[in-house]
Amino acid sequence: MVKLVYLLLITLILSTSALAQNSRLLVSDESTTTDHTTVIKGKKVRYSATVGTQPVWDDEGNTTASLFYTYYQRTDIKNNANRPLLISFNGGPGSASVWMHVAYTGPKVLNVDSEGYPLQPYGVKTNPHSVLDVADIVFVNPVNTGFSRVLADKNGKMPSKDTQKKAFFGVNADVKYLAEWISTFVSRNDRWRSPKYLIGESYGTTRVSGLALELQNRQWMYLNGVILVSPTDIGIERNGPVKAANRLPYFAATAWYHKALSDTLQAKDLYSLLDEVEAFTINQYLPAIAKGGFISAAEKQAIAKQVAQYSGLSVEEILGANLTVDTSYFWKALLRDREQTVGRLDSRYLGIDKQNIGARPDYYAELTSWLHSFTPAINHYLRDELGYKTDVKYNMFGPVRPWDRSNNKTGENLRQAMAQNPYLNVMIQAGYYDGATNYFDAKYTMWQLDPSGKMSSRLSFKGYESGHMMYLRAPDLDAANQDIREFIKASLPGEGQAAKY
Secondary structure (H helix, E strand, O other), X not given: OHHHHHXXXXXXXXXXXXXXXXXXXXXXXXXXEEEEEEEEOOEXXXXXXXXXXXXXXXXXXXXEEEEEEEEXXXXXXXXXXXXXXXXXXXXOOOEOXXXXXXXXXXXXXXXXXXXXXEOOOOOEEEOOOXXXXXXXXXXXXXOOOEOXXXXXXXXXXXXXXXXXXXXXXXXXXXXXXXXXXXXXHHHHXXXXXXXXXXXXXXXXXXHHHHHHXXXXXXXXXXXXXXXXXXXXXXXXXXXXXXXXXXXXHHHHHHHHHOOOOOHHHHOXXXXXXXXXXXXXXXXXXXXXXXXXXXOOHHHHHHHHHHHHHHHXXXXXXXXXXXXXXXXXXXXXXOOHHHOOEEOOOOOOOEEOOOOOOOOOOOOOHHHHHHHHHHHHHHHHHHHHHOOOOOOOOOXXXXXXXXXXXXXXXXXXXXXXXXXXXXXXXXXXXXXXXXXXXXXXXXXXXXXXXXXXXXXXHHEEEEEEOOOOOHHHOHHHHHHHHHHHHHHHHHHOOOOOOOOOO
């Protein structure tokens, strides 16, 4: 009898241990739904929030990964045939969907101050500007971000790193499996008739640009709009003199913000100053850089003087860099006399370094500030408010590298998708103080997206007085969401309006 009790006890301990161990594994296909009410633009909105996982399958139908998502659907609207669906991705690559989820378009936003700096207690609050009033939203976490994970095969063996890279971790692999996943999600949730929009931030703009054509040509799913937030180059070349020259308007905006310009330039409003700097950049600065070592001494001196005036740096620094100043140097040098550095993704943020000398900051002040707020907020919100219980770690940034960036034709793919689909419109959003994906690069990308100019009426640009995540600043949270709201409404065809040229 004692022996039997002992064996039962051992079995219980082992099974409990196994359960505890398995709680660290992702369940590949599950969801939970909760009901909520909020107020957006002064009006009550009822909605459901579904958090869960949906598998990724290979060509043989084997489950290879599972993606974690959060799906917000308005419940006080019965017919979703005309109800837009906004599919949201962040970037990295390797970044979770957390950023736009709990700081931009979703029904909740971070508990931060009006400029985006962290406040305690950490958490979320109601977002009165969310676009949930005009569109349902699904926030998708690609493989190894958020709670999404690669899964073991049917024999319990994890695929090799090379196999994972080919399946998930590259420009084109990423687009291919995500298009399949979206098609499944749309089918499961009965959204085939709904107008559909993609929104991507940073590398997410590469992702959604590629998805526009992949969905169209491989899944036969046509979109009404693509929104590019703080876009990358999306495969459109802007190297050499173009890359160097395009930084200057961003330099000028940042220097103006920190009052590092002359009294005459500081007296201008930001938009008048940027119009002036953009004209100089295109008409004088870019051609001067293109001349390289064969520019005349007189022209080089004159250009250096003007660049110094607009950037807040000295003529000696500009000449010492042969007219082209690296962004890392700018972040370190602009406020060197004040013993402060400026942020990379949002240059309104200030940092302090161990030494004032050097050519780059010790750290990026904006990113440490953001991780302060986002990490505890998303973990609390998903687990405690939306009821998703798991011991799996939420990856703010997941292991996805090395990332295969070869054969990046996503910008051309977006152009082709627009050409084939007269309904498809594109809006770009960018912050003037973003030094990672600067706003003038974003404008340049828009100009080059369709060199023919035949679709220029379907391309638009919106700028904001903040950085990479412009929505962290309270006035821009309102303005940027309103721009999305108006973009969605404007890109919905009128009754009887056919998709034709």
